[in-house]
Amino acid sequence: MFFRFHNSVNLKIISARQLGNFWNTQKRNMCEARTRVLFCGPHFPASHNYTKEYLHNYPFIQVDDLPFDSIPDLIGNYDICVVKSMRLNSDVIARATRMKLIMQYGVGLEGVDIDAATNHGIKVARIPSAKTGNAASCAEMAIYFMLGLLRKQNEMQIAVRLKKLGDPIGDTLFGKTVFILGYGNIGIELAKRLRSFGVKILATKRNWASSVPNRFNSTEPASQNGTYEDLVDEKGCHEDIYEFAKKSDIVVCCLTMNSETAGIINKNFISSMRKGGLLVNIARGGLLDYKSVYEGLESGHLGGLGTDVAWTEPFDPNDPILKFPNVLLTPHVAGVTESSYRSMAKVVGDVALQLHSGKPLTGIEYVN
Incomplete structure (x- = not known):
């Protein structure tokens, strides 16, 4: 079978095979014209599912989620990579020949070799937590842990099964001193919520808005530029963490994970914490030294642990640390809420649309 194609110059007759080759070429060109977004690994499924939903009406944006073991071979086909919990080392990044942006569905980028990405001309970015609701979600989870540990959640479940009433005896958050270790976006959202519980708040961060940290009595209102320093009763820097731990009933770890903060707990x-003090971690598992935490629980010096993150993830359900009744563990869901994940899906989707159209990328924070 033959087909006639007419143009202003001449009349051509082509075969069905030639026509098939023509359309295959057109399809290939259309595919190559797509902007392709890669989500790494099977965990945190709502991240790629919500992003796909957001971009449903934009067929020129392709969103894929791939298993970890296939990513090194396929990463070269993608323009944007959302790492989630995968570690992107220099070898994998070197294969990302088409990549324009590596980003996180949130803030943690400790698994990305940022220097390697920079050397290959790839930008790296996080999604700031303040405007997406991620910080608020994490702050609420911290309060959940505090209340769960104070009211002895695990022991209450045992009492229910044993048909016991009026036991165990819990405690109130009211009147406690809470040390926020890392007063960033999550720390600020936590301080806002803690105020209504009638607690005293201590906090440390690298730099405060005021030139000299008010370490022992916050008398000046210092919420200028949205820093919310007036929510903190005592402000300090890194050298004050042991002193603040000594004076606190509860320590909440909100630090960014890096080479300086790894194993800081x-x-x-x-040992500097009050006997019976509670430890809450909503940041990264590697901030806590496992052996030290375990020994603190075993000796009874550490009164309880509430953590949304673990030393190795997914967490081993048979880990011996779970034998302690004063340990609460959740599967890295502090920031995984309908509100925050829909907001971050919009950020990722908008970035993909902006990259496709050649517009400046908004809603993200570059780290290189």
């Missing part, structure tokens, strides 16, 4: 820190 160690034997020295835990």
Whole structure:
């Protein structure tokens, strides 16, 4: 079978095979014209599912989620990579020949070799937590842990099964001193919510808005530029963490994970805490030294642990630390709420649309 194609120059007759080749070429060109977004690994499924939903009406944006073991071979086909919990080392990044942007569905980028990405001309970015609701979600989870530990959640479940009433005896958050270790976006959202519980708030961060940190009595209103420093009763820097731990009933770890903060909750820190003090972690598992935490729980010096993140993830359900009744563990869901994940899906989707059209990328924070 033959087909006639007419143009202003001449009349051509082509075969069905030639026509098939023509359309295959057109399809290939259309595919190559797509902007392709890669989500790494099976965990946190709502991230890629919500992003796909948001971009449903934009067929020129392709969103894929791939298993970890296939990513090194296929990463070269993608323009944007959302790492989630995968570690992107220099070898994998070197294969990302088409990549324009590596980003996180949130803030943690400790698994990305940022220097390697920079050397290959790839931008790396996070989604700021303040405007997406991620910080608020994490702050609420911290309060959930505090109340769960104070009211002895695990022991209450045992009492229910044993048909016991009026036991165990819990405690109130009211009147406690809470040390927020890392007063960033999550720390600020936590301080806002803690105020209504009638607690005293201590906090440390690298730099405060005021030139000299008011370490022992916050008398000046310092919420200028949205820093909300007036919510903190005592402000300090890194050198104050042991002193603040000594004066606190509850320590909440909100730090960013990096080479300086890894293992910061160690034997020295835990021994400086009040006997029976509670430890809450809504940041990264590697901030806590596992052995030190375990020994603190075993000795009874550490009064309880509430953590949304673990040393290795997914967490081993048979880990011996779970034998303690004063340990609450959740599967890395502090920021995984309908509100925050829909907001972050919009950010990722908008970035993909902007990249496709050649517009400046908004809603993200570059780190290189």
